[in-house]
Amino acid sequence: MTKELKNKKSWGEQMRRGLEFKKKARIILVDDNYEHLSGIKELIEIESDFDVVATATSASVAISLIKKYRPEIVLMDINMPEKDGLTAIAEIEKLDLGVRTIALTGYDDPDLIFRAMKIGAKGYILKTMASAQLIYAIDEVANGKIYLPATLSSRFFEYFQKSFKEETQVISDEENLLNYLTQREEEVLDLLTQGITYKGVAQKLFISETTVKTHVNNIFQKLQVNDRTQAVLYALNNGFLNRRKVKIAI
Amino acid sequence: MTKELKNKKSWGEQMRRGLEFKKKARIILVDDNYEHLSGIKELIEIESDFDVVATATSASVAISLIKKYRPEIVLMDINMPEKDGLTAIAEIEKLDLGVRTIALTGYDDPDLIFRAMKIGAKGYILKTMASAQLIYAIDEVANGKIYLPATLSSRFFEYFQKSFKEETQVISDEENLLNYLTQREEEVLDLLTQGITYKGVAQKLFISETTVKTHVNNIFQKLQVNDRTQAVLYALNNGFLNRRKVKIAI
């Protein structure tokens, strides 16, 4: 572990050496613990050439400071009372000022990591990690990259894959009644899931309305439902369409 | 870049040295290009102490070999004709044999990376990456971790955040017509999104059917739709319910 971090530190230094021509990234630190705050501030000022333009001990103060200073980077402690860090990050992202936020916390809880990355954090660092790791992360994020240490990255992906697996189990079920539909029935159902009436379906498919009704009735029987709405719901809940879209809760 | 890789190489070696008491991980290689296949095989046999138990030049052959040999690791080229690598990975995951698959490809297309990780790949390596990187990745994955090189990881997260941002924009929109519904109307719509008829809604809410109709008509006007199905679709597409669920397309 220590060797690993020393390696990372040397990388970071290499990176920074190569970037000296660029302007120093301006940073705002947010941590409700004042001790930590000044500790990190000192660390950054000594170990790097970044510019800590402001610090805040609460999320709301932080946000007004961000509006005022427009820093490149915000280092945000996630574990804060009052307004929590995740919400704060979400708000900052919503402002759309191009500010890049790095989450800072003591826990490597995969759920926290997942949520932070989801709402737009550009990095996630543990307080227990060596200072070099922090500097390196800021470096990467300041250069437009998104940085998650390998250990956390691994945990993130485990969580990501697990939550996705639970989803697909439902979809990939062999008992999916949608598989029994004929091609034409699928086409009809497709149009139904767009909220189109029978008349509309008939026009789109160049068939008579009664034919549509026949197809629809067959669909009902195959899907074991009683009406259009239920058929559409069955289709949507069992991955008929919209497999493209992404919907994840915060 | 070269220095970076040299560092990674040394890490890998350290890791392996510390793991000599463990049994050698058994690997199956899959690549439709025979030249690549033997090249990688040689590389692994010389540069590591992993055991390449079999190779395949097609996904279907690979899958039967996997069933036979039950390797710890599968190194899968994604760009193959016939059955493509992603589908193959999905099938391997479905078998649920505990086999851990690493995707191998020439492209760092974020969509490819995203899809690979989503279906359960435990790693993703570019062919252009140095051999040490490959060995290190296998090491990590063999040790139960999920490994994505920092560069690819960054691209993955950009894609991840972007696709998620597009989703939330729709939901967090202030123009969301659902916000204009009264509480009672929401209750009615809630029941409609479960495929319940007016009669059923009336019974559930202990009101008359005509009252339900009144509410429904008001809902239609507020949501600017013409029928039940469209109202349900509007509700589902605009985050009325089911904000919990995760739906991601392959």
Add this chain to the structure above:
DNA sequence: CTGTTTCTAGACCATATGGCCTAGATTGCC
């Protein structure tokens, strides 16, 4: 107190939807 909103409920009517049947044309398989 008065106006507004919400929830309730009815009347009336038109049309869309759903249930159940028959049946011809086409295609592909045994």
Add this chain to the structure above:
DNA sequence: GGCAATCTAGGCCATATGGTCTAGAAACAG
């Protein structure tokens, strides 16, 4: 050839749904 599946289409009928009105009761804000 003959059977099965699919797509097509119509008839007939019952009911669910949608459109438009009116209207009373309760809650609430100004």
